[in-house]
Amino acid sequence: MKKTFLKAACFTVAVFILFTTLTACTAGSKTISTTSSTAASSISAAVSTTAGNESVYPLKTDVKLTYWSEMNPNVSANYKNAGDTPFAQELAKRTGIQVEYIHSTTDEAFALLMASNDLPDIIEFWWDAYPGGPSQALKDDQIIALNDIMDEHAPNFTKWLKAHPDVARQIRWDEGYYIGFPCVLGDGKEVYVQYGPQIRKDLLDKLKLSVPETVDEWYSALKGMKDLGVAAPITANKGYRIDFLARAFGIVIGDLKVGAFYIEDGKVVYGPMQPAYKDYLATWRKWYADGLIDKDIATVDGNIAKAKILDGSSAATVGTVGTLYTYNDTAQKNIPGFQMVAAPLPVLKKGDVNKYPFVENQYTPSEVQAVITKQCKHPDIAARLLDYLWSEEGIILANWGIKDKTYTVGVDGKFKYTDFVKNNPDGWTVSRVKGGYMRSYASGPFYQDVTIAFQTYMIPEQFEARDLWTKTVSLEHLLPPMRRTASEDEEFTKIINDVKTYSEECLLKFMMGTMSLDEYDTYTAQMKQLGIDRAIEIMQAAYTRYLAK
Amino acid sequence: MSREILPEIVPEKPLLAIFHRISKDFKKNWFVYLMVLPVVTYYLIFYYVPMYGIQIGFKDFNIAKGYSGSPWVGLKYFKMFFDSFYLWRVLRNTVLINLYELIFSFPAPILFALLLNEVKNRRFKKYVQTISYLPHFISTVVICGIITNFCVSDGLINDIISLLGGERNSLLQNVKYFRTIFIASGIWQGLGFSSIIYFAAISAVDQELYQSAIIDGASRFRQVWHITLPSIKPTIIILLILNIGGFLNVGFQKIILLYNPATYEVADVISSHVYTYGLQKLNWSYGAAVGLFNSVANLILLIAANRVSKKVSEISLW
Numbered sequence: 001m002k003k004t005f006l007k008a009a010c011f012t013v014a015v016f017i018l019f020t021t022l023t024a025c026t027a028g029s030k031t032i033s034t035t036s037s038t039a040a041s042s043i044s045a046a047v048s049t050t051a052g053n054e055s056v057y058p059l060k061t062d063v064k065l066t067y068w069s070e071m072n073p074n075v076s077a078n079y080k081n082a083g084d085t086p087f088a089q090e091l092a093k094r095t096g097i098q099v100e101y102i103h104s105t106t107d108e109a110f111a112l113l114m115a116s117n118d119l120p121d122i123i124e125f126w127w128d129a130y131p132g133g134p135s136q137a138l139k140d141d142q143i144i145a146l147n148d149i150m151d152e153h154a155p156n157f158t159k160w161l162k163a164h165p166d167v168a169r170q171i172r173w174d175e176g177y178y179i180g181f182p183c184v185l186g187d188g189k190e191v192y193v194q195y196g197p198q199i200r201k202d203l204l205d206k207l208k209l210s211v212p213e214t215v216d217e218w219y220s221a222l223k224g225m226k227d228l229g230v231a232a233p234i235t236a237n238k239g240y241r242i243d244f245l246a247r248a249f250g251i252v253i254g255d256l257k258v259g260a261f262y263i264e265d266g267k268v269v270y271g272p273m274q275p276a277y278k279d280y281l282a283t284w285r286k287w288y289a290d291g292l293i294d295k296d297i298a299t300v301d302g303n304i305a306k307a308k309i310l311d312g313s314s315a316a317t318v319g320t321v322g323t324l325y326t327y328n329d330t331a332q333k334n335i336p337g338f339q340m341v342a343a344p345l346p347v348l349k350k351g352d353v354n355k356y357p358f359v360e361n362q363y364t365p366s367e368v369q370a371v372i373t374k375q376c377k378h379p380d381i382a383a384r385l386l387d388y389l390w391s392e393e394g395i396i397l398a399n400w401g402i403k404d405k406t407y408t409v410g411v412d413g414k415f416k417y418t419d420f421v422k423n424n425p426d427g428w429t430v431s432r433v434k435g436g437y438m439r440s441y442a443s444g445p446f447y448q449d450v451t452i453a454f455q456t457y458m459i460p461e462q463f464e465a466r467d468l469w470t471k472t473v474s475l476e477h478l479l480p481p482m483r484r485t486a487s488e489d490e491e492f493t494k495i496i497n498d499v500k501t502y503s504e505e506c507l508l509k510f511m512m513g514t515m516s517l518d519e520y521d522t523y524t525a526q527m528k529q530l531g532i533d534r535a536i537e538i539m540q541a542a543y544t545r546y547l548a549k
Numbered sequence: 550m551s552r553e554i555l556p557e558i559v560p561e562k563p564l565l566a567i568f569h570r571i572s573k574d575f576k577k578n579w580f581v582y583l584m585v586l587p588v589v590t591y592y593l594i595f596y597y598v599p600m601y602g603i604q605i606g607f608k609d610f611n612i613a614k615g616y617s618g619s620p621w622v623g624l625k626y627f628k629m630f631f632d633s634f635y636l637w638r639v640l641r642n643t644v645l646i647n648l649y650e651l652i653f654s655f656p657a658p659i660l661f662a663l664l665l666n667e668v669k670n671r672r673f674k675k676y677v678q679t680i681s682y683l684p685h686f687i688s689t690v691v692i693c694g695i696i697t698n699f700c701v702s703d704g705l706i707n708d709i710i711s712l713l714g715g716e717r718n719s720l721l722q723n724v725k726y727f728r729t730i731f732i733a734s735g736i737w738q739g740l741g742f743s744s745i746i747y748f749a750a751i752s753a754v755d756q757e758l759y760q761s762a763i764i765d766g767a768s769r770f771r772q773v774w775h776i777t778l779p780s781i782k783p784t785i786i787i788l789l790i791l792n793i794g795g796f797l798n799v800g801f802q803k804i805i806l807l808y809n810p811a812t813y814e815v816a817d818v819i820s821s822h823v824y825t826y827g828l829q830k831l832n833w834s835y836g837a838a839v840g841l842f843n844s845v846a847n848l849i850l851l852i853a854a855n856r857v858s859k860k861v862s863e864i865s866l867w
Contacts, residue, residue, distance in 0.1 A: 136611075296701045298810055299719060313703060
């Protein structure tokens, strides 16, 4: 009897294990939910087609669209599915289009989706991740271009493009088509300047120095702070942003890949190959030898850098306007009198203006885009849905949320976030409230109003920072968002990866003194051998193509 | 389970003989086969079947076109890998790190198991053992965060160094210390868990052997040397062969989290190199090609190690 029972038990366990193994074969987890209980029918009802007339909304249609996107942590903190957010519901109400939002949580979600050949109607993602880029996806017949349907079914977007020909040119592909609704940063100089140098004003006051403007003034300020006992005067996240010093020499280092290319006299150049790079390295090396730069500069990550600033072992860094608040607010408790202010980008000669600020284009091809797939049976309705965010009300909805709930309009016409956003009664952070009521918590396929950032400024230092960094913003050296062809890109990627690794290593070696500046020529020779000239050629070709658009 | 003595049989074709043997065994022990079935199915479905995907290493894989639609490009990606400027450096680093691990990380759990086995207090032994395998379960990301924090100029390790009179140094930026930090932290994390199998092997040693050795006058050390070690020799050798079979693998996660431009020279390994090269553009073909190269090289090493082991010690995987 016992033996048969044992056999039966073994049998059950074996079968059970088999089934659990096989369930792993099924597709990865997906969270699907519906915005409302309307039945999913694909019968499209009559849609008003008065082009350019916004009274087209809400559409009278029964079509339900499927919308695939990544779930942002600010949303997922409080909602299981984007469709549950008040934003989505308001959007559905205003456009009259029911949307089923699909999210996937695995890393390879996008790849799996594209490989599955079962595409939803709209996909919002960083389409640069598709091998060959979105234009390849177009060639592979996975998505559609908007050109044929734009005029009639996306009038707001079309109107916006006509009003912004420069940005339109950036968004438009060389071959002339528009793929997807892009993420565009708003008009207004402020949007360009992402971050800048920051320094401890209270220490400067102690040293009786003013906020440094030239490279030499920076040197004296940092040296003075070092004598005051600051162990690592200047630090930054993984060291890249300290290329603010290089920018004083007219060199942009950026990420040492595409970010290190910029325009000089109408030609595309690569920062570390410029002659002034050697001068920059000499100064940089001196700063390091004199102990002004954090010794751990290559290993410091965001958290460690923040900790160093907050406990006083560092006194200067490069950061965003947001971090200014974090520093000033948190450090007060430990260090009385702590005051972090923004400093201008340094220059070589007093009175000069730094022409190489930390700027970004209004449109970056590698950002998120919402595209309509080939399998969408109602591209016209999909276009209408996405187009809504480009209408006047849509822009307000995406950026500010719902009137009187998340924003108010003052007598002067100025928009302001309400206390519901800034001091949420349920204790939600600003980003999470935004996650529920708007789309401006992150980038998305809409036009981002630049003034929303100012709403969350808490201290005067932030406003001063914004004014200081945008005062002299200049785009003359910024590389526009150009595109390389698929074959160019393959060649380019191969070269630039090796170039980046080598440049990074040498930069650190020159800084630490492991490589002496006498070996600089070996450095440039090796760069050439790695193919940097060809890479510059490729970028130049892309640039010329861009200008000819 | 009694074995019945088979009557004289007419020799049949070997394949048929195997089939008959299995079916006879099956009738008696079908539940054992059933228990193995999930495991075999698992390996078949998740390891053998996907092997046909290796072809993407020879193709310009495009997700939209799928396996059959993507064009053949032959050895293009293999050439790309072998042509890369940093190939030798990357290969050297991979092999060196694995070599150091072989010399240091491999014996460590054995030593630990042997030493802890000598401890008489059973409760102490159990506590130490349990605590020792806790680090294994901590994720790599957390471990690397801890290591980075400790190795910073004003971090814990530097505090100790300066207490002992040394100079503070940014340890993770020093080419000389990277491998030490990498391997030492690996030992710390893996020691306990890897020693479990040795504990199991040691506990399987017949106690009578020890008793007769004591009668013969053997000291503790001699007992370990002449009884324990030889008894666990098969375990050690099998694990050694498996270790050699992974010689070209160094997990990229820990490397990427710990390295920085100052240490690329010693830290960049095949996996981290492929990651920066291939993954960013979802270049699966490249990843597949290098992965295939890795696997083939590892397989050759594994077979060689197995053969050598068979000759030298008569212990082998197959």
